[in-house]
Ligand SMILES: *[C@@H]1O[C@H](CO)[C@@H](O)[C@H](O)[C@H]1NC(C)=O
Ligand SMILES: *[C@@H]1O[C@H](CO)[C@@H](O)[C@H](O)[C@H]1NC(C)=O
Ligand SMILES: *[C@@H]1O[C@H](CO)[C@@H](O)[C@H](O)[C@H]1NC(C)=O
Ligand SMILES: *[C@@H]1O[C@H](CO)[C@@H](O)[C@H](O)[C@H]1NC(C)=O
Ligand SMILES: *[C@@H]1O[C@H](CO)[C@@H](O)[C@H](O)[C@H]1NC(C)=O
Ligand SMILES: *[C@@H]1O[C@H](CO)[C@@H](O)[C@H](O)[C@H]1NC(C)=O
Ligand SMILES: *[C@@H]1O[C@H](CO)[C@@H](O)[C@H](O)[C@H]1NC(C)=O
C-alpha cells in the first residue's frame with residue numbers, strides 16, 4: 001500500500017536528519033570568519049530588498065479581465081478591462097523578524113498604497129438596438145491598505161546559502177476606481193462587477209512576482225564565488241559553513257575564511273583549529289554587521305605565501321650602497337676582503353618557517369624567523385659566504401581600506417645569530433646593526449606596501465563598509481561596521 005510506505009518514510013526521515021546533524025556537529029570546526037548581521041543590519045537589508053523588489057516588479061502587468069455585465073433596462077454588455085498595470089507602490093511601514101519557528105525570516109509590509117491604470121471597453125447589442133454599440137476609455141485605480149507578508153527560510157547548502165520562499169501573501173483592504181469617459185451605468189457596472197476581481201488579481205500577482213524574485217535572488221546566491229582571489233598568488237575560501245543561525249532578530253553565519261594557494265594543492269593548512277563562535281563583541285557600538293576574523297585567517301595566509309616562496313627577498317641595493325661592497329668589510333671581516341676584494345655583495349633573505357601570527361586583546365603580533373645568506377658576486381659568479389639567522393618580533397595593526405582589511409607592521413625586536421660562515425668569525429654586533437637597518441629600511445616597507453592593499457572582506461557586490469571600527473579580541477580581529485549599498489548590487493537582485 002502506498003500510504004504505508006509514505007508513513008514509514010515520514011517516520012524514518014527525521015531520524016536520518018538527526019544522525020546527519022549530530023555527526024556534522026561533532027566534526028565541524030567552524031569557520032575562521034564569522035559574520036553577524038544585527039537587527040539594525042537586517043532592517044537595512046530589508047529596506048534595500050523592498051526597494052529593489054519594487055524597482056524590479058513595477059510596472060506590474062496583470063492579465064485582462066472580462067465579464068458580461070447586466071445593464072439595467074437594456075440587457076447584457078460585455079466589458080473588458082485590459083492593459084491593467086500597477087505603476088506605483090508606496091510602502092507605509094515594514095518590519096523583519098527572524099527566528100520564527102526555527103529558521104524563518106518574516107518580512108511584512110503594511111499600509112501600502114498602489115496606483116493602477118487600465119483601459120476599459122465594452123460592446124453591447126440587444127434586439128432593442130439594431131447596431132452594436134461600443135465604447136472605450138481609461139480608468140485609474142487606487143489601492144489602499146495593502147499588506148504583504150513573506151516567510152523565507154535561509155539554510156546552508158553545499159557551501160552556499162539557500163533562500164526559499166515558504167509563504168507569501170498579499171491582502172488588500174480597499175480599492176477605488178475612477179473612470180474617465182463612459183456613462184454612469186458603466187461606472188457602477190465596473191465597480192460592482194470588477195472590484196473583487198481587480199483586488200484578487202493584484203493579490204495573486206504580487207506574491208507570484210515576489211516568489212519569482214526570491215528564486216532569482218537565490219540563484220544569485222548560489223553563484224556567489226566560493227573563492228575570492230587575493231593578489232595573484234592566493235585565494236580565500238569563502239565557502240559557507242553549516243546553516244546560518246537566525247535568532248534574536250539577527251542572522252549569524254560562518255565562512256571557511258582560510259587562504260588557499262592558487263593551484264589549490266590540498267592540505268596546505270596543517271593546523272586547522274576549532275573556531276569557537278563569538279557574537280556581540282561590538283559592545284555599545286550598535287552597528288549593522290560584526291565580522292570577526294580568527295588569527296587562522298592570517299596564519300593560513302602566511303602559510304600559503306611561505307609555501308609559494310613569496311617570503312623571499314634579494315637585497316642588492318641599500319641606502320648606503322657601500323655596505324654591499326667587500327671593501328667596507330675590510331677591517332670587520334678581514335677574510336672576506338682577502339678572498340673577494342672590492343666585490344659587490346647581495347643578501348638573500350628568506351623566511352625559514354611560516355611566520356606565526358597571534359591576535360590578542362593587545363593587538364597583532366608575529367614571530368618571524370629569517371635566514372639571511374650573504375653572497376659575493378665574484379666575476380659574475382655568486383658565492384654564498386655566510387648565513388645569519390634572525391628572529392624578529394613584529395607588531396601589526398589592522399585598518400579598513402574601502403572593503404579591504406589592510407595592515408601595517410612594525411619591527412619590535414630583532415636578534416641575529418650566526419648560522420654558518422666560510423669567512424671566519426663575524427662581528428655580530430656590527431652584523432646585528434646592519435641587519436636591523438636592512439629590515440627596517442628595505443623589508444618592512446616592502447611588506448607594508450603589499451599588506452597596505454589589504455585582503456578583500458567577503459561582502460556582496462555593491463555593499464560597502466561605513467564607519468568601520470576595528471578591535472582585537474583573544475584570537476580574533478573584530479570589525480564592527482555599518483554598511484551602505486550602491487547600485488552594483490542590482491546584479492544580485494531580480495531585474
Ligand atoms: C497615487 O495617486 C494618488 C492620487 O493621484 C497620489 O496621491 C499618490 O501619491 C499616488 N501614489 C501612490 C503610490 O499611492
Ligand atoms: C509565516 O509567518 C507568519 C508570521 O510570523 C506566521 O503566522 C505564519 O504561520 C508563517 N507561515 C508559515 C507557512 O510558516
Ligand atoms: C542564538 O542562539 C544560539 C543557540 O541557538 C545562542 O548560543 C546565541 O547566544 C543566540 N544569539 C543571540 C544573539 O541571542
Ligand atoms: C537579544 O539579544 C540582546 C543582547 O544580545 C538582548 O539584550 C535582547 O534582550 C535579546 N532579545 C531577545 C528578544 O531575546
Ligand atoms: C573550502 O572550505 C570548505 C569548508 O571548510 C572545505 O570543505 C573545502 O574543501 C575548502 N576548499 C578547498 C579548495 O580547500
Ligand atoms: C667596491 O668599492 C671599491 C672601493 O670603493 C671600488 O674600487 C670597487 O670598484 C667597488 N666594487 C664594485 C664591484 O663596485
Ligand atoms: C636565494 O635562496 C634560495 C633558497 O634559500 C635559493 O633558492 C635562491 O636561488 C637564492 N637566490 C639567489 C639569487 O641567490
Ligand SMILES: *[C@@H]1O[C@H](CO)[C@@H](O)[C@H](O)[C@H]1NC(C)=O
Nearest residue numbers: 343344377378379380381382
Ligand atoms: C659579467 O656579465 C656581464 C653581463 O652579463 C658581461 O658583460 C661581463 O663580461 C661578465 N664578466 C665576466 C668576468 O664574466
